[in-house]
Amino acid sequence: MALIYLIEDDEQLREYTALLLSLHDHVVKSFGDGAPMLAACDDGLPDLVLCDVKLPGLPGFQVLEQFRHRAMARHIPFIFVSAHVEREQIRKGMNLGADDYLTKPFTESELVDMVHTRLSLHARRRETVEAHIAEMNARALRCLSHEIRTPLNGVMGGLELMQMDKPDTAPEELGIVATSAVRLERTLLRYLSFMEAVSDSLPLRSQEVTNVDMLIEDVSSRIAESCSRGEDLILHVDCQVRTLFARELTQVLEEIVGNAFQFSDPGSEVQVIATASHETLSIEVRDDGVGMKDDEFAAIAPFRRFTNSYSDDMAMGVGLCIARKLVSKMQGELTLSRRRPRGVAARIELPAFPLGIPS
Structure with a gap:
């Protein structure tokens, strides 16, 4: 039509x-x-x-x-x-x-045939142009990732050598530079991940994992330990399913679990609950942090700040957008809800495959 x-x-x-x-x-x-x-x-x-x-x-x-x-x-x-x-x-x-x-x-056939021919030609040309643009975008993203990582690796490696070879030379100043370099690396890689997630020119990378339970537990535990909050993590994981997109699921968990720890106080619990039924994997991450207002959930967007809330950080909006886009690409759904009296619950639902059954 x-x-x-x-x-x-x-x-x-x-x-x-x-x-x-x-x-x-x-x-x-x-x-x-x-x-x-x-x-x-x-x-x-x-x-x-x-x-x-x-x-x-x-x-x-x-x-x-x-x-x-x-x-x-x-x-x-x-x-x-x-x-x-x-x-x-x-x-x-x-x-x-x-x-x-x-x-x-x-005649009717002359009219209809000419219209159909011109619309078909136009559609094919547009598809060709869009495919070319998508390929150019994919190349640009791959090149940009390399161009950013290479000099950053040089900076990080050089700082590490300076700290090892001359530990008594301006240790405080070197520490400030090293901390800033790590933060810059994390920020740039986060935005590269966002660009890749929203790009339709970069498809999902199929990587099957048969033990989803272990993946969820390992990623959640690693994030908790990186925040020095291993004792705050509560795991309830019983899935017994496979996933075809281990890399993307790992990235989604890193964003969601990482946000739960980042925006909650040390000593408060972060729960990761994972179950599976009817070929659907359900993961819920709950925290007792500062939470969000009801009208802020629909307004989540990259680079958008909120006041005194779970999203009072520019990278927070980017992280949630990365997770939401990746979940959508995996034919799943990510929903956020407010917990009472405090905190946020993030629920991820994804297609999964029972163990032992071909996908």
Whole structure:
């Protein structure tokens, strides 16, 4: 189904043409001259334009010129309709950017076939361009990741050597530089992860893991220990399923569990509860931290700050967006809810496969 703008001053022919196109599942907006059609383009562009050459007021050629001046309309199929198609007229229309001519009187099959052909050609061209752009984006992301990691590794390695070889030389200053370098590395890698997650040009990397229970326990324990809060972690894991996307599940857990520890106080519990039923893996991460307001859950976005809440950190919004996008790519769902009296519960539901059954 396509949206077609039809410009024809003959009311009877206009209604007949619109009827034929609508019978073939197209949506048609009809106009008696070109000016109202051009005005309608300000509210939304069509998928194809059928335009009479001889029109009252603004001639068809001028309609085409003004239509093509819109950047997003330069490649939309534009078909002229005329009872008198001469070689010079065809050449002029093509030079202005017309895609085809339909001669009056025309049959239903001539009309429908020409519209279908032009829409199909336009769709294939768009797919080719989008595939090329996606490939360029993927290459840029891979190159950017390498270009960022290489100098950072040099900085981190150099600082480590300086601290080992000359431990008494400005230890406090070197410590400040090292801490800042680690923070810079973490921030840049987080944003690279965000760019990869939202990019449709980078598919999921299939990596099957048969022991999801161990993966959840290992990742959660590692995050807890990195926060010096191993005793605050409470695990209830009983899944007995497989996942095809271990890398992505690991990254999602790192974001969600990491946020739970980051935005809760030492000594308060962080629970990770994982179960499976009917080929669905359910993971819930609960904390007793500062929590979020009810209206903030729907407003989560990268680089957005909230005041005195679970999201009072720019990286927090990025982390949740990374997790949400990755869960969506895995055909799952991530939901957040407010806990009473304090804290947030993050629930992840993903497709999984029972042990021993081929995926």
